[in-house]
Amino acid sequence: MIVGYARVSTEEQNLDLQVAALRAQGCQRIYTDQGISGSCRDRPGLDEALAQLAPGAKLVVWKLDRLGRSVPHLITLLDDLARRGVRFHSVTEHIDTSCSGGRLLFHFLSALAEYERSLISERTRAGMAAAKARGAALGRxxxxxxxxxxxxxxxxxxxxxxxxxxxxxxxxxxxxxxxxxxxxxxxxxxxxxxxxxxxxxx
Missing domain, CATH: 1.10.10 (Arc Repressor Mutant, subunit A)
Known part of the structure; x- marks a missing residue:
C-alpha cells in the first residue's frame, strides 16, 4: 500500500497542491493535518498515516518539512519506518529509500543529525565547565x-x-x-x- 501525508500550518492554506502531487505518485490513502504547525507534537493525520503502514508499504510526502519538526525528529521517524520495513518517498527532494540513491541520502541526513546532537552536547559540557570555573552554582x-x-x-x-x-x-x-x-x-x-x-x- 502507498500512503500519502500532507500538512499545512494554517486553516487558510490549501492542501490541494500536495494532495494532487500525492495522487500522482499513486497514493491509495491520503491523510492530512490542516492548521497544524510542524512544531506541534499532536498531529492526528500523521498518527493515522503511520498506523496504516505495514511492512512493504510506502509513505509519501510532498516535502520533508511536511513530515518532521526538525532534522533529528525527521531522522527518528525515518529510522522507525526502516525498522518496520516501510519505504519512504519525498516528492520534492527526490528521496526514495526503495532505491540506492535515496538510501545514501538518508544515511547522510542521519549522520548530519548525529553531528548536530554531538555539537549540542559538546557546547553544553563546555558551558557547564566554564560556569563551574567561574564559581557559578549548577543545577536548581x-x-x-x-x-x-x-x-x-x-x-x-x-x-x-x-x-x-x-x-x-x-x-x-x-x-x-x-x-x-x-x-x-x-x-x-x-x-x-x-x-x-x-x-x-x-
Missing part, C-alpha cells in the same frame, strides 16, 4: 533548611525586610524564599500571614 537553586526558613520569616516579620533582600542575604532566589515561607505557613495551620512584604515593582 538550593532549598532553604528549616532553620533558614525560620530566619527568613524573622527577617520579613520582625525586621520588615523585602523578599528580594532576604533572598540576597540567604544566597537564594526570591521564589525559593516564597516557597519556604509558604511551607511554614502550611505547617503552622495558616497562622502566618498570607501576604509577605516585598519590594515595590519586584
Amino acid at each position: 537553586p538550593r532549598r532553604l533548611s528549616a532553620e533558614q526558613a525560620v530566619t527568613a520569616l524573622q527577617m520579613v516579620d520582625a525586621r520588615h525586610m523585602a523578599l528580594p533582600e532576604v533572598a540576597h542575604q540567604l544566597g537564594v532566589h526570591r521564589r525559593t524564599v516564597e516557597r519556604a515561607l509558604s511551607r511554614l505557613r502550611r505547617e503552622e495551620g495558616g497562622r502566618l500571614p498570607l501576604f509577605l512584604p516585598t519590594a515595590v515593582g519586584v
